[in-house]
Amino acid sequence: MRAVLTALAMLVATSAPAVANCPLDLGRGLGWAVFSSQHLLAMRPDPPQIEVGEPFALLLNVCDRRNQPAQLVAIDATMPEHAHGMNYRPRLIDLGDGRYRVEGMVFHMPGRWELALDVRSGDTTERLTHDMMVQ
Amino acid sequence: MTLRWIAAGLLIAIATVVIAAAREPAPTFDEAERRAIAAHGPWPPAPRRDLSNRGSGQPAAIAFGARLFAEPRLSADGRLACATCHRPDRDWTDGVAAGQGAVPLDRRTQPLWNLGHAAWFGWAGQGDSLWAQSIRPILDPAEMASDARRAARLVREDATLACFHRAAFGAEPPEDERVLVDIGKALAAFQETLVSPRTPFDAFRDALIAGDAAGIAAYPDDAKRGLKLFVGRGECAACHFGPRFTTGEFADVGIPFFRRSGGVDPGRFEGIAQALANPFNRLGSHSDSADGAGATRLRHVERQHRNFGEFKIPGLRQVARTGPYMHDGSKPTLESVVEHYSTVSLDCLHGNTERLVRPLGLTPGESADLVAFLRSLSVEAPLPVAPPATCP
Numbered sequence: 420m421r422a423v424l425t426a427l428a429m430l431v432a433t434s435a436p437a438v439a440n441c442p443l444d445l446g447r448g449l450g451w452a453v454f455s456s457q458h459l460l461a462m463r464p465d466p467p468q469i470e471v472g473e474p475f476a477l478l479l480n481v482c483d484r485r486n487q488p489a490q491l492v493a494i495d496a497t498m499p500e501h502a503h504g505m506n507y508r509p510r511l512i513d514l515g516d517g518r519y520r521v522e523g524m525v526f527h528m529p530g531r532w533e534l535a536l537d538v539r540s541g542d543t544t545e546r547l548t549h550d551m552m553v554q
Numbered sequence: 555m556t557l558r559w560i561a562a563g564l565l566i567a568i569a570t571v572v573i574a575a576a577r578e579p580a581p582t583f584d585e586a587e588r589r590a591i592a593a594h595g596p597w598p599p600a601p602r603r604d605l606s607n608r609g610s611g612q613p614a615a616i617a618f619g620a621r622l623f624a625e626p627r628l629s630a631d632g633r634l635a636c637a638t639c640h641r642p643d644r645d646w647t648d649g650v651a652a653g654q655g656a657v658p659l660d661r662r663t664q665p666l667w668n669l670g671h672a673a674w675f676g677w678a679g680q681g682d683s684l685w686a687q688s689i690r691p692i693l694d695p696a697e698m699a700s701d702a703r704r705a706a707r708l709v710r711e712d713a714t715l716a717c718f719h720r721a722a723f724g725a726e727p728p729e730d731e732r733v734l735v736d737i738g739k740a741l742a743a744f745q746e747t748l749v750s751p752r753t754p755f756d757a758f759r760d761a762l763i764a765g766d767a768a769g770i771a772a773y774p775d776d777a778k779r780g781l782k783l784f785v786g787r788g789e790c791a792a793c794h795f796g797p798r799f800t801t802g803e804f805a806d807v808g809i810p811f812f813r814r815s816g817g818v819d820p821g822r823f824e825g826i827a828q829a830l831a832n833p834f835n836r837l838g839s840h841s842d843s844a845d846g847a848g849a850t851r852l853r854h855v856e857r858q859h860r861n862f863g864e865f866k867i868p869g870l871r872q873v874a875r876t877g878p879y880m881h882d883g884s885k886p887t888l889e890s891v892v893e894h895y896s897t898v899s900l901d902c903l904h905g906n907t908e909r910l911v912r913p914l915g916l917t918p919g920e921s922a923d924l925v926a927f928l929r930s931l932s933v934e935a936p937l938p939v940a941p942p943a944t945c946p
Contacts, residue, residue: 472673472801474850501792501909506803507854523854527803529593529795554593 453549457484458538460491460547471529471553474507477521483540488517492537492544496526496551499533526553580771581778583762590785592763597756597871598749599797602670606841606848607685609722609736609743617941618718619744622737625715627708629698630656636691636741639663642937645875646748651883652814655697660813662883665876668869670746673802673851677865677881678825682852683841684742686834689734706733717945735840748938750871754930755781773930780927783920788895789910799870799931806863807911808894808902809880821881822864826857874932888928892921 450463462479469475481489494511497504506527512520526532534549583591601611609615622628626635639653640646646666653659661677669675669684681687691697692705709715710726710733719726722743723736754773761769784790795801804822811819829852834840836849846853865881879885885894896916903911916924 471795472803474854503860506856506858507851508856509854523850525851525854527801528792530792554589 451549453536453547455545455547457543457545458482458489458540458547459484460536460538469526469551469553472525472527474523474525477519477524479519479521479536481517481519481538483543487540488515489538489540490517491519491521492539493535494521494537495535496524496532497535498528498530500531501528526551529554580775581782583782587782587785588762590791591759591781593796594791594799595756595759595797597752597759597797599671601746604670604683604685604742604746604848605843606683606836607739607742608842609739610746612722612743613941614718614944615722615740615743616747617944618715618722619740619742620938620941621715621718622741623744625708627712628692628700628705628737630700630704634698636688640666645872645935647876649877651878651886653697655691655694656699657696658814659696660815660819661881662878664866664868665872666745666748667750667872668798669748671798674804674825674829674866676825678821678828679804679866680825680828680832682829682832682835682849684745685735685738686832686836688741688745689738689834692734692737702730702734705737706730709733709737714945721944732840735834738834739842751933751935753871753933755927758930774926776923776926777930778927779920780923780925781930783916783924784927788914788924790895792910793867794870799873800867803867804861804864805867805911806860806865806903807880808898808900809865809882809884810902811863811882814882818863819881820862822861822866823857823859826855826861829855870928870931872932872935874929875934888925889921892916892924892928896921 449467450461453460453462459482460479462477465476465478477494479491481491483489491511491513494509495504505525507523507525509521509523512522514520530553532551532553534551536547536549538545538547604610609619623636623640626633626638628635634655639648639655640663641648648654648663651662653661653663664677672684673682675681675684675687676690681690692700693702707730709719716726718740719733719736722740727733727736754777757769758773758777760766761773784794793801793803793805804825806821811821813819829835832838836843836852837846841849843849873879874888877885877887879888879891880894885891895911896914898911898913900912
């Protein structure tokens with residue numbers, strides 16, 4: 420199931436009142452919140468600015484609808500207009516409590532990248548997506 | 555009589571085209587185009603140090619590297635120096651379709667401009683650092699055909715080279731392989747200093763950002779039209795991105811990958827395997843970065859089927875002076891390169907490849923404009939000044 424809404428948000432604990440107990444403790448900074456009826460995911464890049472062709476990491480928190488930590492199963496990114504993905508395989512590091520760090524991301528070309536995030540809680544698995552423009 | 559009429563008709567047609575071109579208003583650029591143009595600068599960029607190379611940015615290592623670059627005794631037969639193919643007087647390439655090492659080679663000699671900002675080296679990206687890539691031709695039986703023992707002996711036994719080595723890296727290591735690595739790192743330190751000069755495009759780009767009308771007007775209209783195609787309909791800037799006009803990655807652009815010597819050139823598909831297996835890569839013991847800084851790409855690079863037949867996206871600075879073109883040197887002129895992208899057959903591309911590559915269907919005028927823009931990325935570069943001689 421695709422995310423029903425994606426939004427640019429300030430990643431502070433108050434950014435999503437409906438799930439205020441979810442540990443969105445990514446620190447201050449610009450990032451994104453992606454959510455469906457089942458999951459809420461907050462993320463921000465490290466370093467804060469994504470540059471074309473430069474490696475970056477993503478810090479993520481994943482929560483379910485009951486405000487409990489959920490699991491990030493996989494992450495990938497593609498350029499739909501160009502029919503290709505990344506040239507690099509990111510590594511997903513589980514930091515516990517629904518917190519993750521993904522290393523080895525590289526958007527090697529300018530344009531629209533579609534991030535695909537497979538998340539799971541209990542028996543529910545779904546794919547959330549988020550578009551990112553890199554210039 | 556008929557010939558006269560034909561000639562007269564042709565003259566009228568040419569005159570009409572010339573008049574039409576003369577009346578064409580100077581191209582202008584919208585906000586998106588201005589942003590895309592701005593992304594190709596500023597130039598030159600700030601120097602970047604390679605943390606895996608303790609000689610990077612160090613004057614003594616640069617001087618040692620400059621000396622080694624012209625040193626034919628690094629090759630097995632004593633006749634081939636780096637500078638034999640990467641000629642300082644030819645924008646650090648050789649002007650021929652395929653290189654010549656100990657034997658004829660399959661790929662074109664790449665110019666060495668602006669490598670201090672690159673991430674992968676060689677047409678297939680088989681090197682993940684400039685120093686690893688500098689060691690490669692010394693050991694390659696098809697190129698300089700030497701070995702660590704011979705290279706180390708040269709530096710130990712030649713008093714001048716030994717002096718340069720000590721000045722750059724301190725006490726001489728006992729292992730031949732470590733001396734060879736120092737040679738590669740010095741060569742890299744020298745090559746990092748090869749930054750191409752500012753060009754008419756850079757003056758225009760800066761004027762456009764500053765709103766300098768005189769600076770904008772000084773850039774020829776045909777180059778402006780070509781630039782508009784480059785960042786617009788042609789989508790060239792998707793791969794030839796940024797100040798160096800390359801993303802630094804790899805692409806299949808429909809050039810046949812059959813080798814002159816027979817068989818096929820797998821390009822990036824093989825390059826990734828070579829980079830991962832290279833004992834001199836950034837994850838190996840010879841890196842001067844203890845925490846593997848700068849090795850992120852190597853740790854995460856993924857070999858995929860679509861890498862087969864992909865080759866390095868070359869930077870375009872000094873492009874008018876560094877032909878012939880493509881990895882195999884099969885395109886002799888910029889006109890022939892533009893013609894390729896104008897008429898490329900999709901049948902020449904491998905499956906699952908980049909959708910950006912498709913026939914652009916350029917008119918002769920558009921092709922000429924694109925070439926005019928590409929020419930504006932080049933100027934005559936002064937020959938490098940030899941570093942001060944620190945050793946007798």
